[in-house]
Amino acid sequence: MTHIVIRVVNIFFNHCVTCYTEEGAIDSSIRDISKATGLSIATISRYINDSGYVSSESAEVIKKAIKELDYVPNENARAVFKNSSNLIGIVVSSLSNPFFAEMTMHLEEKAQERGYGVILFTTNDDIDKEREAIRLLKGYRVKGIITTRTQLKSEMSKLKTPIVSFETEVNDKIITVAADNFKGGQLALKHLLERGCKKILHIRGPKSFEAAELRYLGFKDEAKRQNVNFDIVQFDSDFHVAYNLEENIGDKDITEYDGIFVFNDIAAVLILRYLLKRGVNIPKETKVIGFDNSYIGGLSYPSLTTIEQSVDGIASKCINLLLDLVEGKNIKEKRFYDPVKLIQREST
Amino acid sequence: MTHIVIRVVNIFFNHCVTCYTEEGAIDSSIRDISKATGLSIATISRYINDSGYVSSESAEVIKKAIKELDYVPNENARAVFKNSSNLIGIVVSSLSNPFFAEMTMHLEEKAQERGYGVILFTTNDDIDKEREAIRLLKGYRVKGIITTRTQLKSEMSKLKTPIVSFETEVNDKIITVAADNFKGGQLALKHLLERGCKKILHIRGPKSFEAAELRYLGFKDEAKRQNVNFDIVQFDSDFHVAYNLEENIGDKDITEYDGIFVFNDIAAVLILRYLLKRGVNIPKETKVIGFDNSYIGGLSYPSLTTIEQSVDGIASKCINLLLDLVEGKNIKEKRFYDPVKLIQREST
DNA sequence: TTGTACGCGTTATCAT
DNA sequence: ATGATAACGCGTACAA
Numbered sequence: 001m002t003h004i005v006i007r008v009v010n011i012f013f014n015h016c017v018t019c020y021t022e023e024g025a026i027d028s029s030i031r032d033i034s035k036a037t038g039l040s041i042a043t044i045s046r047y048i049n050d051s052g053y054v055s056s057e058s059a060e061v062i063k064k065a066i067k068e069l070d071y072v073p074n075e076n077a078r079a080v081f082k083n084s085s086n087l088i089g090i091v092v093s094s095l096s097n098p099f100f101a102e103m104t105m106h107l108e109e110k111a112q113e114r115g116y117g118v119i120l121f122t123t124n125d126d127i128d129k130e131r132e133a134i135r136l137l138k139g140y141r142v143k144g145i146i147t148t149r150t151q152l153k154s155e156m157s158k159l160k161t162p163i164v165s166f167e168t169e170v171n172d173k174i175i176t177v178a179a180d181n182f183k184g185g186q187l188a189l190k191h192l193l194e195r196g197c198k199k200i201l202h203i204r205g206p207k208s209f210e211a212a213e214l215r216y217l218g219f220k221d222e223a224k225r226q227n228v229n230f231d232i233v234q235f236d237s238d239f240h241v242a243y244n245l246e247e248n249i250g251d252k253d254i255t256e257y258d259g260i261f262v263f264n265d266i267a268a269v270l271i272l273r274y275l276l277k278r279g280v281n282i283p284k285e286t287k288v289i290g291f292d293n294s295y296i297g298g299l300s301y302p303s304l305t306t307i308e309q310s311v312d313g314i315a316s317k318c319i320n321l322l323l324d325l326v327e328g329k330n331i332k333e334k335r336f337y338d339p340v341k342l343i344q345r346e347s348t
Numbered sequence: 349m350t351h352i353v354i355r356v357v358n359i360f361f362n363h364c365v366t367c368y369t370e371e372g373a374i375d376s377s378i379r380d381i382s383k384a385t386g387l388s389i390a391t392i393s394r395y396i397n398d399s400g401y402v403s404s405e406s407a408e409v410i411k412k413a414i415k416e417l418d419y420v421p422n423e424n425a426r427a428v429f430k431n432s433s434n435l436i437g438i439v440v441s442s443l444s445n446p447f448f449a450e451m452t453m454h455l456e457e458k459a460q461e462r463g464y465g466v467i468l469f470t471t472n473d474d475i476d477k478e479r480e481a482i483r484l485l486k487g488y489r490v491k492g493i494i495t496t497r498t499q500l501k502s503e504m505s506k507l508k509t510p511i512v513s514f515e516t517e518v519n520d521k522i523i524t525v526a527a528d529n530f531k532g533g534q535l536a537l538k539h540l541l542e543r544g545c546k547k548i549l550h551i552r553g554p555k556s557f558e559a560a561e562l563r564y565l566g567f568k569d570e571a572k573r574q575n576v577n578f579d580i581v582q583f584d585s586d587f588h589v590a591y592n593l594e595e596n597i598g599d600k601d602i603t604e605y606d607g608i609f610v611f612n613d614i615a616a617v618l619i620l621r622y623l624l625k626r627g628v629n630i631p632k633e634t635k636v637i638g639f640d641n642s643y644i645g646g647l648s649y650p651s652l653t654t655i656e657q658s659v660d661g662i663a664s665k666c667i668n669l670l671l672d673l674v675e676g677k678n679i680k681e682k683r684f685y686d687p688v689k690l691i692q693r694e695s696t
Numbered sequence: 697t698t699g700t701a702c703g704c705g706t707t708a709t710c711a712t
Numbered sequence: 713a714t715g716a717t718a719a720c721g722c723g724t725a726c727a728a
Contacts (some may be wrong), residue, residue: 045724394714
């Protein structure tokens with residue numbers, strides 16, 4: 001009888017993790033590993049960080065104990081010690097915009113590949129939320145921050161944390177990564193002309209959206225060069241306002257145009273829908289071109305011709321630049337414009 | 349002359365933050381505030397955490413110093429002390445799926461409202477990435493975790509951290525929040541019948557996608573009850589595979605059906621495009637209904653009829669339940685099924 | 697190769 | 713009302 005009991009206990013201690021931990025909800029620490037193995041804390045630390053000699057026998061024992069106790073190093077303690085966490089902050093306006101959703105996803109993937117975690121903040125372009133996000137990121141002592149369409153130019157300038165800004169040019173010191181929006185605007189106009197459009201409209205984004213402004217400027221520049229005119233309808237939001245807009249778009253009848261360049265894909269799909277609903281044949285009567293090449297352009301019918309900015313490439317560039325900064329590299333170049341290209345689909 | 353110099357110096361010390369901090373890249377700590385104010389660390393701590401007496405004069409001085417030194421409490425140190433960070437972990441398969449993008453956004457917003465930050469991991473349904481995500485979240489001592497479509501049932505069961513699982517039922521102990529998918533499937537069938545459909549098809553999601561299976565089961569259940577038959581085409585992915593699928597969908601000619609229920613919106617929009625491209629008149633010849641009510645359904649033409657699961661409501665429920673768990677509340681109910689409802693649009 | 701002792705920024709306890 | 717100090721878990725000199 002006694003024998004049996006003893007055996008049970010042994011099985012417990014050899015194979016069952018919970019017997020050590022289930023009484024308290026507290027995670028095991030490096031000290032627990034030390035006690036369990038009979039080795040010193042320093043040795044365990046060296047093993048974990050691969051930062052010094054530890055005999056292969058000890059290594060075996062430690063490895064086993066870590067598994068048994070389900071030990072994971074406390075990143076917070078590490079961060080306190082180093083005065084810097086292993087996290088980077090991503091501040092993004094909204095994940096409802098598929099481009100930003102994809103962007104965020106890629107950023108997270110790349111960061112993970114390079115061994116960093118990601119703290120996410122969405123701001124809905126609310127400046128107070130953005131301010132709060134920055135404050136908290138400071139609190140977490142993140143290694144770096146990636147912002148998109150930031151509205152906090154002055155606060156950003158004061159920050160000591162490395163920053164890479166997507167789309168917005170904060171100041172001369174802070175690195176900006178963006179698609180070559182100006183060039184994209186030019187391409188869009190050229191394409192519409194090539195497709196034979198005569199009466200051209202540009203759906204222009206909100207003024208605070210710098211990238212959209214550059215697209216507009218490129219479009220205008222090329223129009224001047226080609227000596228053609230175009231009308232403009234201004235959107236106040238890239239998404240939310242537009243979404244409920246079933247009745248009228250601006251003060252113009254947009255069905256009268258035969259070529260429309262829209263400042264981004266989501267708005268473009270909306271325009272597509274607007275025109276189709278009014279019986280306009282696309283691309284026969286009206287040709288529509290967007291900007292982004294986000295996946296929704298491939299889902300609509302007709303599918304959307306667009307100017308591609310490579311999310312993947314841009315995300316990589318952002319992360320790589322940021323982590324180079326983090327690692328102390330001095331980067332002279334402060335502006336990176338990712339090439340754009342025309343993706344022709346069914347809408348032109 | 350001297351006077352002027354002195355004044356300049358004073359202005360510096362009164363108003364310029366950088367003069368204190370620009371020499372070192374190290375953030376100011378509670379000790380710096382202590383030194384700057386001449387008060388003890390303990391007093392500063394009490395002020396910050398509102399956890400004890402501090403005279404109104406001291407409070408004033410501290411407040412000013414915090415602003416001047418741009419002090420933000422070190423969350424990592426707090427986390428070490430409390431053995432728990434102020435973060436929650438969100439593990440999501442992909443932000444390319446607009447439903448998850450919206451879900452993530454809402455989760456982040458709600459978490460922020462309740463004073464928590466968010467660490468994001470995307471897994472692309474890769475089980476190893478998910479495992480790694482969980483490991484790291486343990487390392488950060490997050491307060492709680494929200495998973496979606498988890499594939500790590502056994503690992504989750506071992507975890508001591510509070511978990512709320514979206515869609516997947518992990519075990520009897522772990523709370524699951526999901527839309528009432530079964531009911532949604534029933535509603536979809538009823539609706540197609542009401543709209544007069546005779547030859548019905550179901551596009552079924554990947555088997556590992558539990559929620560989609562429930563939608564299918566509900567659909568089947570209602571069909572049996574109504575004594576109607578339907579065919580099935582199975583998708584292996586909810587998005588990526590389908591995305592490139594321009595040629596054939598399954599082994600059936602789906603243009604022959606007059607009513608199609610698709611397991612989610614993104615796949616439904618794809619089906620819509622497929623049919624439209626082949627000249628099918630929607631909804632006249634074929635009616636299509638999706639599931640999710642994600643925003644893309646409102647962008648397509650014709651817009652998509654769908655079964656709504658309220659992202660907002662579900663996100664709230666997830667966060668609230670999780671934080672209740674975190675705060676030690678004992679929640680007996682382990683399954684929460686959010687009501688679904690039909691959103692009729694143009695595709696039926 | 698291993699162990700001891702200290703510092704990181706907080707918070708909490710206890711004394712003043 | 714305020715201050716001194718121990719403790720949290722980790723990493724690293726430095727001593728053994």
